[in-house]
Amino acid sequence: MSTKKVYPRSLRGALDVLEKLALGDDDTVFRGHSDSEWRICSTLSRFSAIPHESWDTRVDEMLSHFMTNLRSIGEMPADLNSDRRARLEYGRHHDVPSPLIDFSLSPYVALFFAFNGFRPDRTKPDKKVVVYALDTKALGLGWSQRCASVGKGGAGEELNRFLDQSEPLFAKGYPAGVLKYIRFPASSNKRMQRQMGVFIYDTLNYAHLNLKDFEDLAENVKEPRDATSGEYSPTLTKVFVPCSVAGEAFSRLELMGISATRLYDDRSGAAADVKNAYNYSRKTGYAWDQVLRRSRGPSS
Numbered sequence: 001m002s003t004k005k006v007y008p009r010s011l012r013g014a015l016d017v018l019e020k021l022a023l024g025d026d027d028t029v030f031r032g033h034s035d036s037e038w039r040i041c042s043t044l045s046r047f048s049a050i051p052h053e054s055w056d057t058r059v060d061e062m063l064s065h066f067m068t069n070l071r072s073i074g075e076m077p078a079d080l081n082s083d084r085r086a087r088l089e090y091g092r093h094h095d096v097p098s099p100l101i102d103f104s105l106s107p108y109v110a111l112f113f114a115f116n117g118f119r120p121d122r123t124k125p126d127k128k129v130v131v132y133a134l135d136t137k138a139l140g141l142g143w144s145q146r147c148a149s150v151g152k153g154g155a156g157e158e159l160n161r162f163l164d165q166s167e168p169l170f171a172k173g174y175p176a177g178v179l180k181y182i183r184f185p186a187s188s189n190k191r192m193q194r195q196m197g198v199f200i201y202d203t204l205n206y207a208h209l210n211l212k213d214f215e216d217l218a219e220n221v222k223e224p225r226d227a228t229s230g231e232y233s234p235t236l237t238k239v240f241v242p243c244s245v246a247g248e249a250f251s252r253l254e255l256m257g258i259s260a261t262r263l264y265d266d267r268s269g270a271a272a273d274v275k276n277a278y279n280y281s282r283k284t285g286y287a288w289d290q291v292l293r294r295s296r297g298p299s300s
Contacts, residue, residue: 003219004234007128011245011252018107018131018239027137029103029198032114036130036240040101040215042202047097051205054176059098063087066096079188084170086186089199093191099174099203100182101214103134105196111241111249112258116272118246118279128240134218136181136200137163138235142221143179146209169201176203179217190265247280254284 008014021028031040044052044059052059067087070076080087092098104110114129144158161167165183169175182199185192202214211217221235241249253259260272273285 003215003236003238006237006239008239008241011241011248014111014131014239014241014245015107017237018111018133021133021237022105022107027135029105029134029136030107030110031101031103031132031134032110032112032116033130033132034114034117036128036238039213040132040218041213042099042101043092043095044097044099045202045213051207052099052174052176052203054173056176057173059088059174060084062096063091066091066094077188079186083186084173086188088170088174089186089189089192092199093189093197099201101200101202102192102195103132103198103200105198107131107133108253108256108258109195109263112253112260112263114241115243115246115249115279116260116276118243118276120243120246120279127243129243131239131241133237133239135233135235136198138221138223138233139200139218140181142223142235143217145222174203177205178203191263194265195263250276250280254280254282259284 006014006017008017018030022030048058067076067080077090080090088098088100092100092102104113110131114131118129140159140162141155143162144155147158148155162180169178169180178201180201182201185197185199187193189197191197200214204214204217206213206216209217211220215236218236223232223235260269260276263269264272277285
């Protein structure tokens with residue numbers, strides 16, 4: 001089945017669609033893109049066109065380089081020393097190329113990232129951002145059935161591998177040819193915890209599968225009909241939100257406590273909120289001591 005595409009005319013219409021998907025079950029996760037032409041794929045696949053192999057040490061080497069740099073500035077988290085999975089998650093959330101694709105359990109967080117950095121004076125009036133809704137269970141079923149059809153074990157066994165959260169996947173490195181849902185981030189990963197984040201670990205060789213990328217895989221899942229309605233439920237839904245509602249979106253998200261400062265928990269997030277505030281009339285980011293200091297003028 002092809003991806004379901006939804007074009008709401010208002011923010012309320014977009015939220016109605018996203019909230020229905022989020023509250024319908026626990027299997028749907030979300031991701032926001034500021035450019036509706038961008039496709040879903042891992043940062044490693046964007047960084048290098050060479051497919052990852054199990055013997056390939058590039059990921060370990062990049063993470064080792066990253067950790068060495070962190071130590072040199074006194075910013076190395078202690079729990080990353082001996083945990084390959086924690087290093088991978090931490091590196092991904094600080095822009096080190098990795099085979100992880102990040103999603104959120106919250107459509108509101110995904111909506112924030114779709115609009116983050118938006119500037120109305122630099123955008124065409126008809127431009128849209130997009131929020132993806134991915135049914136992880138349907139993706140796992142589709143992938144397991146594809147594996148079974150080419151003789152790579154039983155569908156049930158592969159589905160369990162996709163969903164199992166106890167398997168020590170990274171004990172011996174970063175395996176190739178694997179698609180896996182990582183539901184729970186490390187407790188120390190503050191960004192992931194605040195963003196209600198989850199991952200898809202993806203080291204598939206899409207050329208060998210006659211597919212373009214992860215998004216192409218999700219689009220080609222053959223979903224079964226619903227036993228009650230007889231209808232197909234899409235694995236991937238794309239909600240195109242008009243950029244004209246950016247100010248309203250930021251206003252609503254601010255009232256929910258969703259901002260770059262809180263989601264990033266660092267200086268870059270604090271700076272992003274300054275730029276995003278030009279889209280709406282902010283209620284936060286004020287402090288009595290700063291207001292008094294400005295009213296008194298520069299100190300001598």
